[in-house]
Amino acid sequence: MKNIQALLTPRIMAMFRKGMSGKKLMGMTFFAGIGSIIWALVFYGSYRVLMYFKQVESIGDFLTFKLLSMILLTLFSLLIFSAILTALSKLFLSHDLGLVHALPVKSETIFLSRWIESTFDSSWMMILYTAPAFIALGIVNNAGLLYYSSLLISLLLISIIAGGLSSLIIMPIVLILPATRIRSIFVFLGLILFIGIYVSFRIMQPERFVNPEGFASIVLYLRSISTPSTPMIPSTWVYETLKTALDGPTTAPFFNIAIMLSFALALICLNVIVARLIYFKAYSKTQTAQSRLHSGDNQFLYRLLSHIPGPARAIMIKDIKTFFRDQTQWSQLFLIAALIVIYLYNFSVLPFDKSPMKAYYIENLFSFLNIALAAFVMTAIGARFVFPSISHEGHAFWIIQSGPVSMRMYLWIKWLEYFLPLIVLSELLIVTTNILLHVNPFMKNLSVMTMFCITPGIVAMGIGLGGAYPDFKSENPAQAVTSFGGLMYMFCSSAFFGSVILLETGPVYLFFKVHFQSHLLTIVDWIWITFSLTLGLFICILAVILPIRFGEKQLTIKMQKLRHRDLEKEPDNISEKK
Amino acid sequence: MIKLVNLTKKYGKHTAISNIHLTVNAGEIFGFIGPNGAGKTTTIQIMAGLLLPDTGNVLLSDISMNDDPVQAKKLVGYIPDRPFIYEKLTGIEYMRFIADFYQVSTNVFFKRSEQLLNQFGLINYQNALIESYSHGMKQRLIMASALLHDPPIIIVDEPMVGLDPAAIKLVRDIFMEFSHKGTTIFMSTHTLSLAEQICHRVGIIQNGRLTATGTISELKQSAARANDLEDIFFQLTRSEKAES
Numbered sequence: 001m002k003n004i005q006a007l008l009t010p011r012i013m014a015m016f017r018k019g020m021s022g023k024k025l026m027g028m029t030f031f032a033g034i035g036s037i038i039w040a041l042v043f044y045g046s047y048r049v050l051m052y053f054k055q056v057e058s059i060g061d062f063l064t065f066k067l068l069s070m071i072l073l074t075l076f077s078l079l080i081f082s083a084i085l086t087a088l089s090k091l092f093l094s095h096d097l098g099l100v101h102a103l104p105v106k107s108e109t110i111f112l113s114r115w116i117e118s119t120f121d122s123s124w125m126m127i128l129y130t131a132p133a134f135i136a137l138g139i140v141n142n143a144g145l146l147y148y149s150s151l152l153i154s155l156l157l158i159s160i161i162a163g164g165l166s167s168l169i170i171m172p173i174v175l176i177l178p179a180t181r182i183r184s185i186f187v188f189l190g191l192i193l194f195i196g197i198y199v200s201f202r203i204m205q206p207e208r209f210v211n212p213e214g215f216a217s218i219v220l221y222l223r224s225i226s227t228p229s230t231p232m233i234p235s236t237w238v239y240e241t242l243k244t245a246l247d248g249p250t251t252a253p254f255f256n257i258a259i260m261l262s263f264a265l266a267l268i269c270l271n272v273i274v275a276r277l278i279y280f281k282a283y284s285k286t287q288t289a290q291s292r293l294h295s296g297d298n299q300f301l302y303r304l305l306s307h308i309p310g311p312a313r314a315i316m317i318k319d320i321k322t323f324f325r326d327q328t329q330w331s332q333l334f335l336i337a338a339l340i341v342i343y344l345y346n347f348s349v350l351p352f353d354k355s356p357m358k359a360y361y362i363e364n365l366f367s368f369l370n371i372a373l374a375a376f377v378m379t380a381i382g383a384r385f386v387f388p389s390i391s392h393e394g395h396a397f398w399i400i401q402s403g404p405v406s407m408r409m410y411l412w413i414k415w416l417e418y419f420l421p422l423i424v425l426s427e428l429l430i431v432t433t434n435i436l437l438h439v440n441p442f443m444k445n446l447s448v449m450t451m452f453c454i455t456p457g458i459v460a461m462g463i464g465l466g467g468a469y470p471d472f473k474s475e476n477p478a479q480a481v482t483s484f485g486g487l488m489y490m491f492c493s494s495a496f497f498g499s500v501i502l503l504e505t506g507p508v509y510l511f512f513k514v515h516f517q518s519h520l521l522t523i524v525d526w527i528w529i530t531f532s533l534t535l536g537l538f539i540c541i542l543a544v545i546l547p548i549r550f551g552e553k554q555l556t557i558k559m560q561k562l563r564h565r566d567l568e569k570e571p572d573n574i575s576e577k578k
Numbered sequence: 579m580i581k582l583v584n585l586t587k588k589y590g591k592h593t594a595i596s597n598i599h600l601t602v603n604a605g606e607i608f609g610f611i612g613p614n615g616a617g618k619t620t621t622i623q624i625m626a627g628l629l630l631p632d633t634g635n636v637l638l639s640d641i642s643m644n645d646d647p648v649q650a651k652k653l654v655g656y657i658p659d660r661p662f663i664y665e666k667l668t669g670i671e672y673m674r675f676i677a678d679f680y681q682v683s684t685n686v687f688f689k690r691s692e693q694l695l696n697q698f699g700l701i702n703y704q705n706a707l708i709e710s711y712s713h714g715m716k717q718r719l720i721m722a723s724a725l726l727h728d729p730p731i732i733i734v735d736e737p738m739v740g741l742d743p744a745a746i747k748l749v750r751d752i753f754m755e756f757s758h759k760g761t762t763i764f765m766s767t768h769t770l771s772l773a774e775q776i777c778h779r780v781g782i783i784q785n786g787r788l789t790a791t792g793t794i795s796e797l798k799q800s801a802a803r804a805n806d807l808e809d810i811f812f813q814l815t816r817s818e819k820a821e822s
Contacts, residue, residue, distance in 0.1 A: 302674070310681040311679050314677075317674075318664060394662070395662035396664050398656075399663070399676075401627065401628050404649075404680060559628075560629060564629075
């Protein structure tokens with residue numbers, strides 16, 4: 001036990017010893033604020049839905065408990081999935097494992113300390129953000145202390161069970177397959193599963209819930225699948241615990257809690273036994289996994305980009321190859337693809353025929369609003385791919401710095417690299433949605449031109465702000481989207497395309513007046529149109545130039561500071577100063 | 579030829595290097611030695627264009643690193659002390675990246691890369707991802723890549739870290755061969771025997787100041803009872819410590 005405590009100490013101390021500068025405190029407050037808003041939204045949404053179900057006579061409770069069992073089953077599956085990925089990293093792939101295994105400590109002790117860390121890391125966020133749904137359930141049903149204490153214990157136990165099952169699954173597999181390969185496979189399977197659920201949920205058209213005609217058929221459907229859940233799944237035990245606890249003071253929840261507790265303890269014991277037998281063997285196997293070979297004859301990219309100047313070709317080919325070989329990056333393509341499919345699908349099912357306004361008018365209005373939506377989709381893509389592109393250089397950024405390319409040129413090369421695919425994508429999006437909306441030629445041209453002017457700015461902001469807020473030390477720079485810089489990018493980009501579209505509202509309004517009210521354009525109208533469009537164009541040009549310059553300046557300053565910090569942190573320098 | 583003109587760099591209140599003034603002639607191998615934290619890496623990073631000096635300038639073949647960094651960097655093959663490279667590329671792809679970056683023609687690339695990969699013992703691993711390379715293999719790949727564009731100046735920070743004895747001998751021979759062909763080599767090292775073996779001149783830096791420069795025999799004359807570079811190094815750095 002002492003050894004486990006000692007092995008966990010560095011992690012715990014690191015949590016409390018993080019320097020709290022004013023900037024860091026501000027950043028933490030900001031994220032805590034966003035986290036609280038999301039938490040409150042989940043709570044509010046759940047509360048509204050559950051209140052709605054409560055008011056539906058005869059089937060309200062049935063719907064509530066069906067929803068509860070679905071949430072618990074999903075939560076349990078996600079906990080297992082998350083625990084598998086985290087355990088693979090914590091137990092087999094962490095950089096400090098070499099040092100830890102060299103300590104005079106039993107391998108099962110190392111396993112247990114890592115397993116505790118892994119179980120905590122993989123579950124806390126999911127528990128935190130599903131808790132508001134369960135709390136809302138308690139409030140709607142006027143639950144007492146028994147419900148909330150049962151909830152707390154159940155969530156803790158289900159996390160331990162998920163963690164225990166995951167490590168039991170992966171330890172024998174790592175003996176057969178390298179850990180990195182398994183992680184890739186699980187990430188891939190998880191993504192496919194997530195996208196499948198996401199897309200099929202949308203195609204099911206859940207909005208039919210608010211439509212009385214559709215609602216009846218959904219209830220019938222739910223009734224048809226209302227077979228009882230199997231009692232062998234841990235999520236069923238949590239379900240039974242919460243369901244019985246809602247009924248008031250009774251001893252029934254304790255039976256299921258006892259099942260969960262005994263199962264969790266049995267799993268921990270079983271894990272320790274398995275770890276004693278195979279954990280070190282599996283870890284050792286991971287360290288000696290065979291390297292992957294790639295064909296060096298693939299000349300396609302070199303031929304394709306043969307007319308581009310050398311440095312640009314070098315950076316582009318390097319980025320393309322790195323992108324497709326790093327599953328943390330390419331897997332995001334699936335998410336973006338799903339986002340676009342849903343986006344386009346939404347347009348195909350818009351009920352214009354049921355609108356009280358003229359279909360022609362509303363379709364064109366939607367087309368105008370769609371410019372903002374498409375620009376937002378491009379910003380979201382930019383946040384995932386363009387913004388982290390500088391951080392992706394990682395510790396190898398010295399190659400760019402010491403190479404014969406200026407920082408400005410480097411940023412422009414990066415801009416070009418992302419501009420080309422994104423301009424194609426943005427135009428494809430806007431043209432496809434225009435076709436789905438049957439808009440008139442004026443709106444078609446306006447939206448195509450607007451996207452053509454906005455996209456370079458969205459990309460330049462991603463590159464510029466990505467350069468101004470780089471994170472060369474992150475293992476997964478794609479997560480930079482949630483950093484301060486990432487949120488700044490989202491904010492600046494939204495403000496940029498929002499202002500351009502706002503400037504276009506005047507000319508579009510005049511166009512509708514001409515078209516629908518046979519209004520003739522006056523000189524003042526023409527001045528208004530010219531001024532708005534010129535100012536919009538000017539903003540678009542500035543949005544390309546200024547962020548790159550800002551990024552260049554900030555990146556140069558940041559690199560000086562980072563190198564200074566690195567030199568100070570070198571062990572020999574530290575000892576010298578002491 | 580390399581000229582360091584009154585280089586000074588401060589980190590807050592701490593002076594990393596102070597008024598470094600030095601000339602390294604074409605074809606010369608210059609050893610830059612000093613204790614930990616003396617300012618070697620700071621000087622080298624300024625020379626490679628990774629850091630900006632507070633005052634002073636670096637001239638590489640009379641091109642100023644301050645005024646025309648892109649042209650100056652074209653002349654340099656820089657080898658850092660820690661081999662951070664693009665792990666998701668293969669060895670040959672990394673070489674191709676460097677060749678494109680330094681605008682080496684395709685024909686020259688194919689010829690030079692094969693020769694260098696052979697020389698550095700990496701030809702059999704050229705199609706393996708760099709993430710599977712050992713520390714020493716990565717270091718050798720960086721060295722091979724730094725020589726790909728045939729630079730007239732090579733700047734090396736601790737060249738022997740992580741290399742096995744065979745690779746150390748190989749690097750030593752390659753540096754001497756390049757020096758004979760007229761390449762200027764500026765090398766920081768803790769391996770005093772290496773400096774003694776291959777350096778035409780040596781500079782000793784301590785507390786950010788260049789305390790002595792000259793050939794090994796010149797330095798031996800200036801230090802009492804010095805048999806080798808190690809004796810000179812300890813005498814000079816101890817007296818400097820006592821003074822400070």
